[in-house]
Structure formats: C-alpha cells, structure tokens
Amino acid sequence: MTKLSELAKTIRSKNAGVDKITFDIIFTDRAIYKKVLASQAVTAAKISSLYGIAQERIADFVEYDPGCAIKFTIYRNAPSGSAGDSDIFGAQQYAPLLDIDVPV
C-alpha cells in the first residue's frame, strides 16, 4: 500500500464558482496515473464514503487523461462565504485525500 500523497504531484481543492468545490489529483508520471486508476482506490463511491456525503453531492467525477489527473467536484451545503462557512475559498478540503491507500 502506498499513500496517494506519495504518488501524486498535486492534491488540491478550490471553489468552482460559488456553489461548488472542485478537487484535483494530478500525477506527473502517466504510468503511475494509470495504475492509480486501475487500482480503483479513487472512485466516486470511495469519495462519497471518505467524505461521508451522498453520491448525488458529487457533481462531476472525471479521469482526465491529458492532464494525468483525477478531478471531482462537489456541491456545497451553502454558497461560499455564507456566515458560518469556514473555508470561503474551498482551499482546505482536500486533506483526507492525502492518506488514501493505493495498492500499487
């Protein structure tokens, strides 16, 4: 098992408009990217379980070959910057992805 953070070059989150947060997992090595895809360690179902959210909250889940990247986007519970929102930019929601175990 290897942590996703050891395999990916970039793991980040950021607003995609005011109602969504998008997550990018970017690899520099295409072979590793393909292995991670094949391992099924990062799928919409896994994200749903890891974040404890219904799959309907995942707006997009894309395996992006030109960028060697996995990208998914979730709907916010309330628009960015509403009172009580703790992450106006959506920039710190990626942390749980770092420790995903990948069987490679």
Add this chain to the structure above:
Amino acid sequence: MSLVRIICPNGHLGFAPLKIDSFLRGVDANPDFIAADSGSDDIGPVPLGSDTSTSPEVWQRQDLEAMLLAARRIGVPMIIGSSGDTGTNSRVDRYVAMIKELAAKHSLAPFKLGYFYSEVSKERVRQAIGSSEPVLGLDGRESLSEKELDATDRIVAMAGVHPFRQLLEEDCDVIIGGRSSDCAIFAAAALHRGAAEADAYYLGKVLECASFCAEPYGAKETVLGAIDDGGVTVTAMHPDQRCTIASVAGHAMYERSNPYDEFVAGGRLDMRDCHYTQIDPRTTRVTGQRFEPAKRVRVKLEGSGKVGERFVGLASVRDPYTIANIDAVIAWAKAQVVERFGADGYELHFNIFGKNGVMGDMEPVKTPAHELCIVVQGVAPTVEMAEELCMTGTRQLFYARLPEVKGTAGGVAFVLDEVLKASPAYRWTVNHTLAVDDPLELFPTHTLTVGA
C-alpha cells in the same frame, strides 16, 4: 511568427502584488498586449454586496502603475477585467480615477482610455423573471425568483469578449473593465488580432491566473502566451519557472467543475481533444481546442444580498472533559441565546477548530484535538443586537454547566474579552444566467482621452 502575444502579470490584480522582475522580463519580450484580471467570486459575497474591495488600494495602484508605465513605454494596449475584485461600477470608476492620477503623476503623453460597466439593475432582471425566458440557475440552482431578487443588494453581469472588442475597435490604449469572464479579457485581444475563437479562448484560459499554469508553484509571476499556426504557446517568464505539459494541462482544470469545458457569454471552449507538446524547457504548445458558439447568448449574473450585521467572538478549550463534552457546552450557549433573543430572527454559528472546524460534516477524523478554538458568529438585523447576540453566544461558553467538570472558575480561555465587529454578513443570492439579444446591452462602454 506569432499572430498575437500577451503577457499576464497577475491572476487577481490587487489581491497580492505582482512580482516585478518577471513582469519586466515579459515586457522586454515585446508583447502585443499587457492584460490582467482583477476580480473573483472566490472572495465571498461581502465585497459585491457592500460595494467594497477586498484588496488594499495601495496594491491595486502599484500593479496598475507597473502595467500602465510598461504599456505606454512599449506602446501596446493594457487591459484590465473585473476591476477592484467585483467589477461593480464604483470599482470601475475607482480604477479609471487611478489611471488618470498615474498618468498625471508620470506626465504621460495623451492616450485613449476605454471603460465599461457591468452592474445590472434589479428591474432589468425582474423583467426577465416574468418573461418567456426565465433567469436560469447555475450549478443546481432553480430559476431566479422575485423573492431572491428582492433579497439581493447588487448584481453584476459577467462580460464576454464583446465590450473589450468594442473598445479595442475604438483604438483604446487602456481598457478598464467591469465584471468579466477571466478568459474573455485575453480572448478579446487575440480575436481583435484575427485569431480563431478556439485559440483565443484557450489563450485566455491559460493566461488568466498568470504563473498558476507554470511550475514549480509560485504565484504572481508573469507568463507570456502566444498564438501561431493554429496553436497556443505559453512560456514562463520567471527564470526558475517552466510551463510544462503537466502544469499547463493541469491548469485547464483549475477552478472549474470539469476539465473540458469553459463557458463564456457567447459559447463554450471545448478542451476534450487538446494536445500538449513541450517545445522548449519553459514553453508548452497546445492544439486541438475547439469553440462552440452559443445559439442564444446567456450572460452570467452574480448577486449578493445582505443577511445582517455581524460580530465575531473567540473562545478556546484545553480541559479534556470539556472537549469531550463540547457539544453540550455549545448547546448551553445556544440555549442562553434563545432565552434572550428567541429562536429565530438571527443567525448564530459556531466553528469549532480542532473538531471539524475546517471541513464540518465532511471531516473523516472524528477524534477532537487536545485543544479547541471556537469562532462564534452572531448575525442580526442591528449592530446592537448582533453585538449582544455574539457576546451571549461567546461568554456563555465560559459558564456552561458540565456536571463533572473539575475546573469551576471558567470553562473556556479567552484571547480577547470582547467580541469584534466584522463585515456585515452577505450571501450569494444570484448565480444565474440571463438571455440577451445584444451582447453589449449590459455593458455600456465609454471612452475619454487621458494625459497632458
């Protein structure tokens, strides 16, 4: 031979200052345009709703000065979109005033300044709500209702390339834009030089955040984009940065739901078949992009409405028994607020850092940290009520009654024995699109001559 070359020194002009060394390298490369975006909805609904900037004026002025002096020195147009973080009319006026002041300060030779507004009246939007073409919601929102419109204080429309092209056709040397699609600022310049739409919009897409499309990570550095022979190239100007296949392709994903589509007023950039080639260590070339014009022009609207006045309080906890029972502590404080103010007519929020503070319900780590910081927000119709509401919610954390707590002299630690007046609370009320017959309708343009 390039059809057009554009440098971008900053991904959000004003939010943090540009880095001058790579900017001057970019200027020395003799671009045809110097352009930057100055706004974002990332900053939350407060600046738009309250018609303020989130950026210090000194930083805005510094970047405008660097860009204006360079553009006039090499004789190329300078283009700014989404002026002053939100692109409201007051922010456009402020940037126009700064350009005039900077021209006088440096005794610049006369030049033509063009600017356009992008605020939309609520009445214009109301007409559409009742028409055969409703104001359609984005990102899962329903069509705009009159109730949500009534709750809105200010609306800006997001310009596509149209007002920028109009002002370029009028030979403007400096363009100050209202709210704009980031990529349209650059695409307009490329289209003005005869580029194909697909290349123009991709160029805009890759340049909009300046060095975010380069590696290693380092923001606010200049990048240079060009169009030649049906392709787009992008080159890092900082000597230690490179635009690589990974960094450029990776940037195509940045801040959008999926990596393939970029929607603007007037169409959609399709990046599904983009092909990336490294042509020198600092430059990547992109081909294969497509552009699909829209059958009907729909303009994105952003609107923000005031929720109430706001105060913020801070409290911290170290006692492990109190931490284990923090929900009871919060419940006590809330109950005291209800006793004083009733159950509604205000908002009270507790963000508990150390226990799901950043991620809320999405946090997979269920064990709290050994110390917690609680940020309390009280939002109410008046300043007086918001202050007392927040004070009650914060101070009653101190008096929470836990049956077995050993420390009975005070349940939390205070960094400040007061609550702080914050910006009023706003919320995004409008994230919708409005159909228009004339793509210039919402973006009236103006020109004037500036300088000696």
